Amino acid sequence: MSKTVLISGGSSGIGYTVSEYFAKAGYRLVWISLLEDEIQAAKTQLQKEIEDSEINTLTQDLSLPDAPQKVYDWVKQNNWKIDVLINNAGIGVYGAVNENDMNKELIMINLNLVNVYKMTRLFLNDMINENNGTIINISSNSSFQPTPKLSVYGATKAFVNHFSRSINEELKNSKSKVKVICVCPSAIRDTNFKKTGKMENLKTFNGIATTTSKEVAKDIWNGFVKGKDFIISGWKMRMLYRISGIIPYKVQQFLVRQEIKEV
Numbered sequence: 001m002s003k004t005v006l007i008s009g010g011s012s013g014i015g016y017t018v019s020e021y022f023a024k025a026g027y028r029l030v031w032i033s034l035l036e037d038e039i040q041a042a043k044t045q046l047q048k049e050i051e052d053s054e055i056n057t058l059t060q061d062l063s064l065p066d067a068p069q070k071v072y073d074w075v076k077q078n079n080w081k082i083d084v085l086i087n088n089a090g091i092g093v094y095g096a097v098n099e100n101d102m103n104k105e106l107i108m109i110n111l112n113l114v115n116v117y118k119m120t121r122l123f124l125n126d127m128i129n130e131n132n133g134t135i136i137n138i139s140s141n142s143s144f145q146p147t148p149k150l151s152v153y154g155a156t157k158a159f160v161n162h163f164s165r166s167i168n169e170e171l172k173n174s175k176s177k178v179k180v181i182c183v184c185p186s187a188i189r190d191t192n193f194k195k196t197g198k199m200e201n202l203k204t205f206n207g208i209a210t211t212t213s214k215e216v217a218k219d220i221w222n223g224f225v226k227g228k229d230f231i232i233s234g235w236k237m238r239m240l241y242r243i244s245g246i247i248p249y250k251v252q253q254f255l256v257r258q259e260i261k262e263v
Helices: 013-024 036-049 067-077 102-130 151-173 213-226 235-246 249-259
Strands: 004-008 028-033 055-059 084-087 134-138 179-185 230-233
Touching: 004 013, 004 102, 013 028, 013 036, 013 084, 013 213, 028 036, 036 055, 067 102, 084 102, 102 134, 102 151, 134 151, 134 213, 151 179, 179 213, 213 230, 230 235
Parallel strands: 004 028, 004 084, 028 055, 084 134, 134 179, 179 230
Antiparallel strands: none
């Protein structure tokens, strides 16, 4: 039987481009996304690109408190064993924290943080019992340092970073074959993220470390195949990360401020 990968936000951006790799490798795809029209259009497109690809879809708002349990129950009803879980769905809210709409930020916290926590917890136990499986959580380079006007977004991604890497260490210590991979992309030019977050004019999406969804998907797939547990996506971001230890904090924050300026 083919293996199964569950991808939140699978019908666009990183979710779609990484789906191409898994579909080519013969995985059954299970997508959880918000927009039905987008799901159907993406499904049609991918099945044109990759014949005989199996794509199962569920339209679900993952920012709702009961959404992860609904996803888990739906998977169980279909008797699917999830070999790979990719927690990819996420949004950003841009602006000074005292000026932002609190409800929008709470929706972001629920989607980027609480949903990732719940989805990971629900599927992790099954994987541990099977002693097999991989969870891939998408964090961000914003998790590395304070990011003005993306303070809450960066905080949610810092949680994903520390949560994922700490669980992976727990699994290593228990000699489990289950792996949790943390992925930290830099700003991605060609996704809906900047539009939904009203960040189209931010310099960072054409900045010094920008990347593309295709580059991120390639890095995720290569890291998954090679058994990595921490992936910094985008060659320019990897270079900056390597030298960040010798760059003074004030200089780092100056560069961050330049990147989040509107142009």
